[in-house]
Amino acid sequence: MVHFTAEEKAAITGLWGKVNVEEAGGEALGRLLVVYPWTQRFFDSFGNLSSTSAIMGNPKVKAHGKKVLTSFGEAIKNLDNLKGAFAKLSELHCDKLHVDPENFRLLGNVIVIILATHFGREFTPDVQAAWQKLVSGVATALAHKYH
Amino acid sequence: MPNGVNKGAVTAFWGKVKVDEVGAESLGRLLVVYPWTQRFFESFGDLSTAEAVFGNAKVKAHGKKVLDSFSEGLNHLDDLKGAFASLSELHCDKLHVDPENFKLLGNVLVVVLARHFGKEFTPELQAEFQKVVTGVANALAHRYH
Numbered sequence: 001m002v003h004f005t006a007e008e009k010a011a012i013t014g015l016w017g018k019v020n021v022e023e024a025g026g027e028a029l030g031r032l033l034v035v036y037p038w039t040q041r042f043f044d045s046f047g048n049l050s051s052t053s054a055i056m057g058n059p060k061v062k063a064h065g066k067k068v069l070t071s072f073g074e075a076i077k078n079l080d081n082l083k084g085a086f087a088k089l090s091e092l093h094c095d096k097l098h099v100d101p102e103n104f105r106l107l108g109n110v111i112v113i114i115l116a117t118h119f120g121r122e123f124t125p126d127v128q129a130a131w132q133k134l135v136s137g138v139a140t141a142l143a144h145k146y147h
Numbered sequence: 148m149p150n151g152v153n154k155g156a157v158t159a160f161w162g163k164v165k166v167d168e169v170g171a172e173s174l175g176r177l178l179v180v181y182p183w184t185q186r187f188f189e190s191f192g193d194l195s196t197a198e199a200v201f202g203n204a205k206v207k208a209h210g211k212k213v214l215d216s217f218s219e220g221l222n223h224l225d226d227l228k229g230a231f232a233s234l235s236e237l238h239c240d241k242l243h244v245d246p247e248n249f250k251l252l253g254n255v256l257v258v259v260l261a262r263h264f265g266k267e268f269t270p271e272l273q274a275e276f277q278k279v280v281t282g283v284a285n286a287l288a289h290r291y292h
Binding site (some may be wrong): 030031034035036048052055056109112113114116117118119121123124125126128129131 | 175256264
């Protein structure tokens with residue numbers, strides 16, 4: 001199980017408090033669909049995903065991105081038990097959504113990149129390290145109930 | 148060549164990159180974010196904290212060297228495997244570096260570019276660079292045996 005030091009927890013929650021979840025969520029999901037186009041296969045019902053501007057402007061992408069990142073925010077309240085926090089979502093992604101867990105790592109990396117674009121200097125190496133550990137922990141937790 | 152890379156966009160953007168600075172920062176962040184990578188740099192001295200890593204002259208020098216090599220690679224997007232053949236053999240036969248680390252460094256480079264350029268590092272540029280770093284990582288792994 002991943003263990004976060006007090007400093008790491010502070011780095012995570014400190015930055016999270018300043019994140020505009022709606023904006024960042026939409027951007028994260030949008031960039032996932034642009035940078036790793038095969039991920040679009042999970043979102044056939046979202047309508048026009050034919051170009052970068054179509055994706056980034058798509059209201060369903062924005063809404064779903066917000067939903068995904070809000071859920072991520074819940075994880076941040078449960079850093080000592082990510083597997084428990086994501087148990088149900090893990091089952092959902094395996095049994096109903098059939099999402100390859102590798103995609104959780106890809107989305108995690110995109111979230112880190114977005115934080116870097118938004119926070120610049122403030123996204124120090126230690127903050128990056130804490131967040132990389134978090135997204136990795138979340139990806140593992142989401143894969144945990146797969147069978 | 149990495150599938151459908153927009154060479155013009157990549158080289159135009161790369162022209163704005165301060166290779167020395169970004170190289171040092173990328174290597175430094177690799178060592179902090181993925182601490183096991185420090186095992187390849189035992190001769191570099193103090194790497195015990197982020198501060199030590201970022202103040203370390205050998206890290207800066209080597210980061211610059213690595214990114215100069217990456218820069219060269221950008222001139223050969225049509226034949227990355229050829230461009231990195233010797234370095235691939237070196238990393239396998241002499242340096243014994245697990246190729247997974249090339250992907251980690253590539254991802255750190257993308258984060259550093261995002262940090263420096265903010266919104267200017269658009270989704271399209273991110274997509275292009277992700278393809279390039281993947282192509283370079285694959286090229287560096289290509290001669291492994």
